[in-house]
Amino acid sequence: MRVIMLIFFLSILSVNALWAVEVSDDTQSCLLCHNSVTPGIVADWEKSLHAKAIPMEAQKKTNLERRISAEKIPEGLQQTSVGCAECHTMNPERHKDSFEHNGYQVHIVVTPSDCATCHPTERAQYQQNIMCLAYVNLNDNTVYRTLINSVNGPQTFARMRLSYGEPDDATNFESCFYCHGTEVKVERMRTRETSLGEMDFPLLSGWPNQGVGRLNPDGSKGSCTACHTRHQFSIEMARKPYTCAECHKGPDVPAYKVYQVSKHGNIFSSLGEKWDFNSVPWTVGKDFTAPTCASCHVSLIVTDEGEIVAERSHQMSDRSSWRIFGVIYAHPHPKSPNTSIIRNKAGLPLPTELTGEAVADYLIDEEEQAGRRANMQKICLTCHSYEWVEGHFARLENTIKTTNEMTVTATKILTTAWEKGVARGLPQGANIFDEAIEKRWVEEWLFFANSTRFASAMAGADYGVFANGRWYMSKNLQEMSDWLEFKLKGK
Amino acid sequence: MRVIMLIFFLSILSVNALWAVEVSDDTQSCLLCHNSVTPGIVADWEKSLHAKAIPMEAQKKTNLERRISAEKIPEGLQQTSVGCAECHTMNPERHKDSFEHNGYQVHIVVTPSDCATCHPTERAQYQQNIMCLAYVNLNDNTVYRTLINSVNGPQTFARMRLSYGEPDDATNFESCFYCHGTEVKVERMRTRETSLGEMDFPLLSGWPNQGVGRLNPDGSKGSCTACHTRHQFSIEMARKPYTCAECHKGPDVPAYKVYQVSKHGNIFSSLGEKWDFNSVPWTVGKDFTAPTCASCHVSLIVTDEGEIVAERSHQMSDRSSWRIFGVIYAHPHPKSPNTSIIRNKAGLPLPTELTGEAVADYLIDEEEQAGRRANMQKICLTCHSYEWVEGHFARLENTIKTTNEMTVTATKILTTAWEKGVARGLPQGANIFDEAIEKRWVEEWLFFANSTRFASAMAGADYGVFANGRWYMSKNLQEMSDWLEFKLKGK
């Protein structure tokens, strides 16, 4: 009988941690109202590891198993779960969005600096991630600003001509900056009626937002919840490709679409429901039998024998030798995550010349590229032979070269149009993204060459051919050339 | 030992209802043959709640838990499962598709009027749903008919000119009317050989079809199985976004695609396999931690404390203040689900003028809009702060305005083309959808503005930018303008 009770008890334990985890008094105060006011997120949080574990225990894990990197966690946070108050009242002095709320100094926007209390290594790595600078890299780049304006700017038609206006903030916030992150600022305090009486709340501009490079009211950059979705902060979710797909699915960066039709993506879709997405470290073959985005770019991967295949990285680019996302051309990864500082020979903030040459001073060199490639290949080699991997990467190198060459051709057609005066661009000191022929040029590299390169990098077949790949690279050039002919006719 | 037996027994019960549910004699007659003749649907039905429960018991549930809304269910239907005969022999006098089949008056097309025997409230609500009129709204609208003809009509090329023919019924039935619904009519009876000898069956036109606004042989409108897929009629399935995706994924109405890349969609894709999709009522946070389409637009949502967040609705539009699906412009929702009755100032059956102004008489007013918006926001507020929700909806209002303005610009280019005589449209009394420039104009609102609005409404990032969003809105205008220039050249 005792044996059965034991089995029964163990089975319950494995399903749900039954031991009581203490909730701090402050968080209990939060829950008292928010259990009714926002029951959805409270229930969501209750399913999180933050609710089920305490930092002191989490720290005792072995180096490989640890999910928190802090050596020292403040005394007051060690013995209770990580609840509302722990995060939303952290570092109040830094938070311009901190406000008095039922006796507490609460802030709305929990930031990487707050999370760094327990996860400092991850935060430090992320600061080297180009994504952390996604707002800055877009907003502080004069060329990219003109791209934004010619995508989001309202157009009017009068006297047989189109003209652009300035896009409004609301539009920019929900389009480009939705993924890149907004600048979140406190506008003012406002008093409003709530179900619990009159209360004061800060009004934020650039809000809501959870973009990867968000500028936060405490001066920090980034948003951990972009990938570690609040309030469950599930590692399972961050490891599944759907998270990356939020921003990496469009024609400019079709990583998820390519993954879906790759052999890896097929294995994930077909058999992934049997994998263990919560295990730390993540054991190749045992926990999963094909990589997701996280396996190759982020996660700590080990073999069943405990050998480390890949270190956990929140820099992400440290296993990528090329930036295949071509603006305007694919190029070696930038040295600094801040790309707005780059200047090419023409003085433009672009990592390549208009004719395709890399701006070497700002980009990693071949040795660094080789090291990053080798790190990535170490993951591939857990399942594939050396020759297989070698063959795969040789194709990628070739495709980077050939797609860049096609972009050179598109650029030549465009610059001819500028020279002949049938379009207005660099020679005229005009916006280079606003006219039809310029937009076709943008599609050549931003959609078609990018798609082809992602297909090559992740073996996604048709995204390199008919699904926004080489077919369109080829057709687009022919149509640009026809357009030039039509424009010049009778000129 | 007894404890174990009890646990064992309970676990079996929870997996599968063991108590015998009586099958009516009539349905047993059906099953006798159809178990062999159509084993797939019989097995499917056996997995349904219709097969596992009886109406009398279903009626005893509390108001919140009830899945049937009828106060009185006919005596003969109360004690047996809801099987073949119960539905396919219901209301034979109304069914023109009723025929003698082995001693029974059987009909092929089970309709909302039949389902209303047990689900009258849902049927009544659905009659107020614009989807219920989807056939009528398309077929009885002279403008939309010309759109159908210029999409489906066969074209021939002769003497250097293209001309359109009339599309055939089979084409219309499997394209536009596949989703909108067909008119299903009895053509004639036919005798044919079956595995059980010679038999008579009605031949239907417009068949097969399960479109949402189908005209049925009993005079009713709609098809419950469009969403409640026969013969399992699983509420789980109706609540999953794949059901809505059957008709809401294309470039004209990319709701599902937008949802997929939204934070909500990511949570569903990553963690949804752990949710309870069968619970009635549906408890936010406990049963699910992010909304699917049904959560916001249809389902009865409660909190864990039993408070009602949203009433069940089969009208669906009662939480939507705008019809963001712009034909031609986004506009307040129509008052009547029958939009074919609308007439704008120009006498056209369109909810806006060609210049964008709403045809106020036929559309809900601002007060009604505010009420609907508040009902929707009540759902948002179970997880999000008031300020978050407010910020989100302010962006949507702004996007409705700016996308409509871009459609105004596209319309100006088109009307200029008509005025200059390089295209033939309203001034010439010609089809306004059949020429290249007109089709580009259609894409401006039907594809690009719609996509941008859906992305705004559901926070789907790239569908408002590069994935059929603002990038294309902007580029399309430039190309329309170039086209106009080319056409006028040498004219």
Place this chain on the structure above:
Amino acid sequence: MRVIMLIFFLSILSVNALWAVEVSDDTQSCLLCHNSVTPGIVADWEKSLHAKAIPMEAQKKTNLERRISAEKIPEGLQQTSVGCAECHTMNPERHKDSFEHNGYQVHIVVTPSDCATCHPTERAQYQQNIMCLAYVNLNDNTVYRTLINSVNGPQTFARMRLSYGEPDDATNFESCFYCHGTEVKVERMRTRETSLGEMDFPLLSGWPNQGVGRLNPDGSKGSCTACHTRHQFSIEMARKPYTCAECHKGPDVPAYKVYQVSKHGNIFSSLGEKWDFNSVPWTVGKDFTAPTCASCHVSLIVTDEGEIVAERSHQMSDRSSWRIFGVIYAHPHPKSPNTSIIRNKAGLPLPTELTGEAVADYLIDEEEQAGRRANMQKICLTCHSYEWVEGHFARLENTIKTTNEMTVTATKILTTAWEKGVARGLPQGANIFDEAIEKRWVEEWLFFANSTRFASAMAGADYGVFANGRWYMSKNLQEMSDWLEFKLKGK
């Protein structure tokens, strides 16, 4: 107590086959190193049926349950699991990629000839599959070669003109031939350093590849792992649509996309997690309640009463009466899987004339078409009435006719352009795929007519209308006509 032990024991058994399966000495030698060197694939293989069963036992199953078709299996293979050595040292005399590796003659590329040791029927059927000839049909067809060149060929712009170069092998291998298969040849042996010292390995060209029509170093054609993904070779995976999606999702052949929005696809996505994808034979209704790709095109389907609905087929085309993938027009399936032998009246290796007529000598006749259609319909009829099925197929026949007619119209515009000298094609003996107008013509049939036909065949609604369907078929013709007008202007 014994009862409990029994339950406990049975539950363990059901989770994981506990009985020891013997691993051959040779495979043990492989595992000794490869457990460390490529732990991912070893763990993957351990999850396979190949690792958990032995051929002798597998042969004892009833005809319906058998997964291996060989009557006789070589003595030495009967008693041990199917491991590394069993496959990678099979038939060394035929394998040009066989090499000495730690005392064994090992080859890299396991081929259909190797798999045929246990699965000869499947291999024989597959040799009749047009997919088995996918490399040959593409590479040995002079017309299709020019298509490849005008998709993958690099373009340069000089003196106001674009010109094409020859595509390189690496590009072709990762684009068209990724799915079609490459020719895998041994280039030379190479010595390299490994973690276990210096070793020799063959260097292969056309590698990596797992395309369906791969030419293998042993002279065989095809790649079983295209669908039966190594090293788990899971039938579950082959039966899920994600496998087919690897190659059948692009705009040229959007089968998976169409399936996703079909009622069948919705049922799979919503409820498929409860299905049994591993059962052989596959019982309709019981194991699954809606078809996947495999159900209709490949799998052995039975009813719960054991009646065979469809025989297992690796020919796949034997239930398809039409080849709806139109190159250039949809046509009856070719008689031989080798389509490169076909010659139309103009002497071109195409299954239709340029004007659409089928090249009857090489294609199946109406009687064969009727038989194939009836075989397919037998599957439909397990869930649908005869009239439903009849109505569905009548629409498909109609759509094949109307889409072919639209292609005739597009072809007329193109040939007019050739005749008028504004494009260079057949009359000029020039490439017919390289110019803008020719690429638009290709899209008419390859993208838009194909999409419309797939939507018709699998009831995928919008893929026959706005999602690359009739909307684009119609718009494309109008734009081709406008282009012709612009080109002729001022000529």
